[in-house]
Amino acid sequence: MMKKPIRSFRDLEVYQNTYRASIVVMTEIVPNLPDSEKYDLKDQLSRSSKAIPRLIAEGYAKRQQKRGFQKYIEDALAECNETIVSLEQCKDIYPKYIDQQLCDRMIKLYDQSGRQLYRLGESWTNFKRK
Template sequence: MKLLRPVHRLALKLPDYEKFDLASQLRRASKSIPANVAEGYGKRRSSKQFRAYLENALGSTDEVIIHLEIALVLEYVIQEESQELIAQYRVVGKMLSRLIEKSHW
């Protein structure tokens, strides 16, 4: 949840013509990560079901990373800002991957 605010602030810096495209996708993907983890935890009737939600969260993590990389390549954001967020989302991805591996109970 700590990463939501910086991602949303970064999305506000994108050009107006990206507000309904890249900015929207970035915001939605960033919110999808904790939502999928929470929903999966709430519906953990089976490890397979929980794992599916975690895999969706991992996919959203990858989506945030690629959108941040796109914003950087298109020079919408400065490298330091986007690289720090990318690094943090990679950590989230590794954490989710480990949780997926251990979700067999």
């Protein structure tokens, strides 16, 4: 199977996956957390999950800068890790509020996305050296 060329940040698989995942987190996980988490876990999970596709998009715009793209990819990877920890906390602290299987799927997706971001950063660094 031949991959289509990357013409926009929207063509990046990692962008597509993290964008869709942020929608699931915001519509199916965050609303089910108790109100007592409004200024903590809800807020943190909302910010980190939404930040990932935004950072990928912003980094893509700076892809011609030697360090620009790499910095945003590293930041997106950090947000991915933060989202995983928050999802694990949701699952472990609030098992009665949160769909455990959905949480597991999201953790797996963010873990996979983190690996994609790492490889994208490495590939970009190697490509820019040539």
